[in-house]
Amino acid sequence: xxxxxxxxxxxxxxxxxxxxxxxxxxxxxxxxxxxxxxxxxxxxxxxxxxxxxxxxxxxxxxxxxxxxxxxxxxxxxxxxxxxxxxxxxxxxxxxxxxxxxxxxxxxxxxxxxxxxxxxxxxxxxxxxxxxxxxxxxxxxxxxxxxxxxxxxxxxxxxxxxxxxxxxxxxxxxxxxxxxxxxxxxxxxxxxxxxxxxxxxxxxxxxxxxxxxxxxxxxxxxxxxxxxxxxxxxxxxxxxxxxxxxxxxxxxxxxxxxxxxxxxxxxxxxxxxxxxxxxxxxxxxxxxxxxxxxxxxxxxxxxxxxxxxxxxxxxxxxxxxxxxxxxxxxxxxxx
Ligand code: ASP
Numbered sequence: 001x002x003x004x005x006x007x008x009x010x011x012x013x014x015x016x017x018x019x020x021x022x023x024x025x026x027x028x029x030x031x032x033x034x035x036x037x038x039x040x041x042x043x044x045x046x047x048x049x050x051x052x053x054x055x056x057x058x059x060x061x062x063x064x065x066x067x068x069x070x071x072x073x074x075x076x077x078x079x080x081x082x083x084x085x086x087x088x089x090x091x092x093x094x095x096x097x098x099x100x101x102x103x104x105x106x107x108x109x110x111x112x113x114x115x116x117x118x119x120x121x122x123x124x125x126x127x128x129x130x131x132x133x134x135x136x137x138x139x140x141x142x143x144x145x146x147x148x149x150x151x152x153x154x155x156x157x158x159x160x161x162x163x164x165x166x167x168x169x170x171x172x173x174x175x176x177x178x179x180x181x182x183x184x185x186x187x188x189x190x191x192x193x194x195x196x197x198x199x200x201x202x203x204x205x206x207x208x209x210x211x212x213x214x215x216x217x218x219x220x221x222x223x224x225x226x227x228x229x230x231x232x233x234x235x236x237x238x239x240x241x242x243x244x245x246x247x248x249x250x251x252x253x254x255x256x257x258x259x260x261x262x263x264x265x266x267x268x269x270x271x272x273x274x275x276x277x278x279x280x281x282x283x284x285x286x287x288x289x290x291x292x293x294x295x296x297x298x299x300x301x302x303x304x305x306x307x308x309x310x311x312x313x314x315x316x317x318x319x320x321x322x323x324x325x326x327x328x329x330x331x332x333x334x
Pocket of ligand 1: 220
């Protein structure tokens with residue numbers, strides 16, 4: 001089992017010095033040997049560019065919510081990851097997307113589930129939070145609401161890629177059931193696409209001392225139509241509370257829901273008095289395994305500590321502080 005990567009925050013009394021953004025693009029099993037340097041470089045470059053943009057935004061004083069929403073929107077636009085464009089297929093060859101956002105200032109949250117035509121589900125989740133009076137909206141009605149708020153619609157086919165379709169075919173032919181992310185024969189990422197969780201997410205502490213989190217996913221290849229995982233569930237796949245932490249998860253959604261994984265980290269920090277690292281490790285290595293949970297999470301606490309952890313072999317991940325070069329990792333021990 002691999003150890004999670006942990007980064008300590010730079011010391012400094014000012015919130016501005018502690019501002020930080022972390023992102024993930026899914027966790028899974030390594031296929032390092034089969035990986036070309038070019039493919040690995042693609043993933044690293046995509047993550048670096050998004051982090052650099054986020055660092056500039058934090059430096060300019062943007063609030064954490066804006067920064068995480070924009071980081072996740074960019075991850076959704078990137079076909080390498082299973083969210084937005086490049087999302088996986090359901091068993092009946094469609095895409096059903098889930099996303100959520102949470103603002104640590106007042107614990108307002110917004111989410112959409114099972115949407116099929118919203119180009120950037122994370123933008124719809126933000127609109128649900130800001131303008132619907134609700135927390136979670138689903139399907140056609142969520143799309144209709146988001147459209148009214150100016151969120152861009154696309155044809156349902158827009159999300160698909162030939163690689164994702166091949167992945168579905170493979171899962172169905174091999175009778176694999178519900179598969180966590182892409183088919184390894186169909187894509188050449190550094191993580192084994194048969195066992196990778198491709199959800200994307202971001203967490204941030206801004207220069208004003210506020211926390212936020214956002215998560216977005218296409219779910220799992222060959223999932224039943226109507227299945228919803230942890231990603232749009234506040235407390236499960238996404239959580240933010242200025243009193244403690246912001247967390248975004250990736251992994252076997254059903255297990256993360258049962259473990260209430262993101263909130264469990266927050267509770268262990270706020271009520272249990274654990275350090276961020278100890279809380280994350282406990283959830284990843286003690287709580288989640290009890291309910292069959294494989295995957296990872298990224299978290300930042302109100303002091304600016306960051307933890308990028310996983311109980312799989314690797315996770316696409318990175319973090320950055322304004323004015324510093326981003327850290328990007330895929331494998332354990334990076
Ligand atoms: N957690 C996501 C889900 O269950 C899958 C993932 O992380 O890739 O929908």
